[in-house]
Amino acid sequence: MIRTIRHITLWAALALSLAAFVYSAGALYGIHQNNDLIRQLVSGKDVAVNKVIGGEPELRLARAFYFKQKHRYDEALSTLSLIMDKSGRDFQAKARYNLGNLYLEQAMQQAKAMNINEAMPLAGLAKQAYRQSLALNSGDWDAKYNLEVAMRLLPEMDRVDMPDDELKNQKSQLWTTVPGFPRGLP
Structure with missing residues (x-):
């Protein structure tokens, strides 16, 4: 009985650790994608709106900076007002x-x-x-x-x-x- 409980506990801990690893890897991949998009915006290349909408506020801030560089002030203002x-x-x-x-x-x-x-x-x-x-x-x-x-x-x-x-x-x-x-x- 104790051996079965220990066995189930170890498997549950392993499953929980694996789930935490997958979640962390996904979050790290998302951060990497956002950083790539920010680099594109800062270098002067536009990014599709659908990629920015679901992104972090920092990505929207980079897009507002991009609009400011291109003297598109109304778009920069509307982007900043959202964040x-x-x-x-x-x-x-x-x-x-x-x-x-x-x-x-x-x-x-x-x-x-x-x-x-x-x-x-x-x-x-x-x-x-x-x-x-x-x-x-x-x-x-x-x-x-x-x-x-x-x-x-x-x-x-x-x-x-x-x-x-x-x-x-x-x-x-x-x-x-x-x-x-x-x-x-x-």
């Missing part, structure tokens, strides 16, 4: 950081084209996305730097848009709102 609240805090911070980069790039393009009225709301959205990213991960130096760039872009645009008389009257107020450049690590 904003996925996974943990670090991933959410990355998604918001990339959203800020998307808005900032558009704002800078509009500013270069002297479309100040279009650039101002985009710069504001970029600042908001960077602040949200920093609220989730306060140690992200890239988000801090890009927030600084977005904050400097907006006052510059305000100054270009103002008549000369208004600029002289508000000069002191303008410079009190612009933060100074950091002069090194704290």
Whole structure:
């Protein structure tokens, strides 16, 4: 009787171990496939939508980055909006950081084209996305730097848009709102 119980227990343990091995191998294969798709997207090659939909949020983030590289901003924005609240805090911070980069790039393009009225709301959205990213991960130096760039872009645009008389009257107020450049690590 005891020998039969021991025999059944060993076979059950073996079956359970085999099932765990098959599950782990399948998960590892899925990770490998996602990494290959991410490499394709980062190198500039598009991936079929059906492969991305079932993939991890990181794969969708890579697809949004691909769209940003190709200046397909609406598609990048819609892809990022699908993954904003996925996974943990670090991933959410990355998604918001990339959203800020998307808005900032558009704002800078509009500013270069002297479309100040279009650039101002985009710069504001970029600042908001960077602040949200920093609220989730306060140690992200890239988000801090890009927030600084977005904050400097907006006052510059305000100054270009103002008549000369208004600029002289508000000069002191303008410079009190612009933060100074950091002069090194704290």
